[in-house]
Amino acid sequence: MSYAYLFKYVIIGDTGVGKSCLLLQFTDDRFTTIHDLTIGVEFGSRMISIDNKKIKLQIWDTAGQESFRSITRSYYRGAAGALLVYDITRRETFNHLSSWLEDARQHSSSHMVFMLIGNKSDLEHRRAVKKEEGEAFAREHGMVFMETSAKTAANVKEAFFSTARIIYKKIQEGHLDLTTEGNGIKIGPSAVPCESTLRHGPMGSGDRSGCC
Template identity: 75%
Template sequence: MITIDGKQIKLQIWDTAGQESFRSITRSYYRGAAGALLVYDITRRDTFNHLTTWLEDARQHSNSNMVIMLIGNKSDLESRREVKKEEGEAFAREHGLIFMETSAKTASNVEEAFINTAKEIYEKIQEGVFDINNEANGIKIGPQHAATSATHAGSQGGQQAGGGCC
């Protein structure tokens, strides 16, 4: 649960492990997703070189409005860096992605990556880019957004429906 613009937002996160052997399964996760984090290891050039393939998969099997953030992970291993930060930034810029570097080991920028992605999704909702009534977009509006009369009409014995989330 995170808070954006004073609203409680529940993120549902699926880690597809990024393994080639799981690629067909990974494709199914893109359907119905509002956002994706594409992660490469800054100490392994081959993971950066595979980004184009993973990005093509994401775009082919997802909503065209899906927010995609590119993450260069292991920023704590600067001495072993094989992919310059500028390369990641350039790839992101070229493909219209958000970019940041993180370290899962030290937790540097990890939470921020999820929050920034969620903020971008939220902004697209506010702009009307995402149809919030179509769950195929990967967004589900909680019960507190239902019409007041419908919420009260559906409650029994004075109980009110619980507050859900997006």
């Protein structure tokens, strides 16, 4: 199927926060209670539409274990968006966000869009992290914030779509240089590039550190 743009995403966060379940819910509209730990990375994709333009989301679900951090880092390069996930029922997964965020920003393009996700909102009775804490962390670090449930599908589509809308807006405003390969965006076979979408960002800068 033809599309105007391809956006590369990475999903990051501690083991067991529901990264793979979020991906499965978004791409396949289903949830499973049995899911093996991700070894390295898993992959999924889905076509969405923004302003009547088809956009393909290429989503890489990364392993949360420390032993796979070096593999995970390689997927930051050339990603347009990152979904940083914690489990609202496990305080330690929230406490580790700063480490994940620092690591991602160190190894990614300066234009990467970050979405903070507090997953497992269906387990309100086991909540260990207040919603206001997630909102405050996101505000402090310039991220968008949502609480989701991979089990009930609450806000799952919205999280992926919201990230895509921000990236798309940056393209329309000319903040991204689409002639480079480091922004995690590819012009699709159905798109006809125009001067406005290909012009350079401030000072003509573009990250050339990786590929998408």
